[in-house]
Amino acid sequence: MELRVPILIPVSKPRKGASGNTGLWRVERPVLDEGKCIKCWICWLYCPEEVISEGQNGFPVIDLSYCKGCGVCADVCPAKAVEMVRE
Amino acid sequence: MVEGDWDIITGNHAAALAAKLARVNVVAAYPITPQTTVVEYLASFIESGYMSAEYIRVESEHSAMAAAIGAAAAGARTFTATSSQGLLYMAEVLHWAAGSRTPVGMAVINRSVGPPWNIHVDHQDSMSQRDTGWLQMYVSSNQEVLDTIIMMYKVSEHPDVMLPFMVCLDAFVLSHTFMPVKIPKQEEVDEFLPPYRPRHWALDPSDPMSFGNLTFPDDEYQEMRWSIDLSMRRALDIMEDVAEEFSEKFGRYHGGAIMKYGMSDADYVILTSATLASEAEVAVDIMRDEGIRIGLLKLRSFRPFPHRDLRENLQGKKGVIVVDRSISFSSGGPIGTEVRSSLYDITGSPPVINYITGLGGRDITYKDIIAMSKDAIGRISTGRLRRPYYWYKLKPEYQRVELTEEVMS
Numbered sequence: 310m311e312l313r314v315p316i317l318i319p320v321s322k323p324r325k326g327a328s329g330n331t332g333l334w335r336v337e338r339p340v341l342d343e344g345k346c347i348k349c350w351i352c353w354l355y356c357p358e359e360v361i362s363e364g365q366n367g368f369p370v371i372d373l374s375y376c377k378g379c380g381v382c383a384d385v386c387p388a389k390a391v392e393m394v395r396e
Numbered sequence: 397m398v399e400g401d402w403d404i405i406t407g408n409h410a411a412a413l414a415a416k417l418a419r420v421n422v423v424a425a426y427p428i429t430p431q432t433t434v435v436e437y438l439a440s441f442i443e444s445g446y447m448s449a450e451y452i453r454v455e456s457e458h459s460a461m462a463a464a465i466g467a468a469a470a471g472a473r474t475f476t477a478t479s480s481q482g483l484l485y486m487a488e489v490l491h492w493a494a495g496s497r498t499p500v501g502m503a504v505i506n507r508s509v510g511p512p513w514n515i516h517v518d519h520q521d522s523m524s525q526r527d528t529g530w531l532q533m534y535v536s537s538n539q540e541v542l543d544t545i546i547m548m549y550k551v552s553e554h555p556d557v558m559l560p561f562m563v564c565l566d567a568f569v570l571s572h573t574f575m576p577v578k579i580p581k582q583e584e585v586d587e588f589l590p591p592y593r594p595r596h597w598a599l600d601p602s603d604p605m606s607f608g609n610l611t612f613p614d615d616e617y618q619e620m621r622w623s624i625d626l627s628m629r630r631a632l633d634i635m636e637d638v639a640e641e642f643s644e645k646f647g648r649y650h651g652g653a654i655m656k657y658g659m660s661d662a663d664y665v666i667l668t669s670a671t672l673a674s675e676a677e678v679a680v681d682i683m684r685d686e687g688i689r690i691g692l693l694k695l696r697s698f699r700p701f702p703h704r705d706l707r708e709n710l711q712g713k714k715g716v717i718v719v720d721r722s723i724s725f726s727s728g729g730p731i732g733t734e735v736r737s738s739l740y741d742i743t744g745s746p747p748v749i750n751y752i753t754g755l756g757g758r759d760i761t762y763k764d765i766i767a768m769s770k771d772a773i774g775r776i777s778t779g780r781l782r783r784p785y786y787w788y789k790l791k792p793e794y795q796r797v798e799l800t801e802e803v804m805s
Contacts, residue, residue: 313555313556314555314556314557314623314626314627314630315623315626316497316555316556316558316596316623316627317616317619317620317623318496318497318596318597318607318620319607319608319609319611319616319620320597320605320606320607320609321605321606321609322603322604322605322606323604323605323606
């Protein structure tokens with residue numbers, strides 16, 4: 310009788326998933342004041358997580374599922390349009 | 397040196413030739429006495445165009461093994477070699493190689509572990525790595541070095557095994573000693589050993605995956621360990637099949653997990669491994685001429701441990717003399733301990749007399765094996781089985797201390 314040995318190995322394939330959901334780490338959340346924003350896109354350039362994109366109305370939108378709340382966008386904004394708010 | 401013909405070569409030369417004949421794709425090289433000439437031979441083979449492989453020069457044994465695992469994970473047949481402290485430096489990655497189920501091949505030239513510094517043979521280095529999940533074979537001649545490395549690639553790449561292997565040869569006694577070796581033809585080896593194809597996982601840029609994820613207690617961690625154990629046990633039969641296939645093709649049979657010599661009507665059995673087994677063959681011949689019915693059971697495979705073979709062959713014998721060339725301090729010899737554990741709960745289990753000897757390359761000849769066997773037979777017949785293991789061939793003043801200790805304990 311030929312029994313096959315189950316060779317068990319820990320492998321995983323990359324996918325979008327809960328494990329990459331870095332938004333859970335946040336202590337502070339960036340909030341954009343569209344009244345002050347001059348659409349210079351410096352925040353988009355500097356965001357280390359690439360979570361800033363252009364929204365329907367042409368203003369930047371921050372994807373909070375993956376934003377770690379590092380505050381870089383608030384720091385680099387020349388118009389002081391981003392404020393870090395406690396979660 | 398001509399393939400398909402006899403030549404007189406060292407054990408290290410035979411190991412390097414075996415890697416060439418197995419068509420190894422990647423060699424990770426880091427020198428350590430007495431292994432150095434293995435990677436030197438491989439370097440010259442590759443440089444001269446005799447062998448086609450990637451030669452990775454690394455800065456430590458730890459990196460050598462890591463490179464070998466990486467190459468094997470990408471689907472290459474890999475080879476490296478080491479000794480003593482070098483093997484110990486690999487320890488962390490040895491577990492990794494087995495856990496990742498990459499069939500890396502390695503020649504371990506058994507050398508004492510320091511301090512004190514000593515480059516001669518004992519089995520302390522490989523015995524200390526017996527629980528890593530590597531297959532371990534101990535060989536007795538240069539011919540067996542070459543043949544076993546080729547055979548073990550076939551065993552460890554079997555879809556039911558997928559574990560790395562060590563072929564352990566004794567420092568200087570084999571590694572630097574010239575012996576006649578029949579070198580097989582490359583075509584014959586190619587027919588025997590097909591190219592390696594990873595079946596379970598492989599690193600592939602077009603199909604990215606990560607390996608070695610975090611597992612929690614409820615995940616399959618324990619099952620993965622069981623899977624290694626089951627593959628090991630299965631390897632015993634596969635090893636035997638491969639050895640038989642090899643003997644049909646090349647006309648040489650060194651045994652599967654064990655090799656028997658004069659066992660058919662033996663009352664007493666010497667059980668040992670590596671080059672001590674060659675000495676024991678001579679000892680058996682001499683003692684048989686004296687009328688002592690004694691046989692030899694050579695342990696080729698220490699991992700997987702051949703429980704079934706030992707139980708079948710040792711049941712009902714009057715005594716088993718196990719000669720260990722390493723020591724688990726205060727416990728006994730690794731082989732002796734496990735042989736006793738194997739025989740403990742069968743009916744008619746013989747007494748196991750375990751000798752620790754030959755450490756640091758102390759020369760143990762057939763005369764010493766005869767002396768140990770007669771000592772053991774005397775102990776069995778008079779019932780002086782005071783201790784689980786005995787030291788043999790200490791210097792006289794220390795042997796006296798040991799004897800006093802034995803009498804007092």
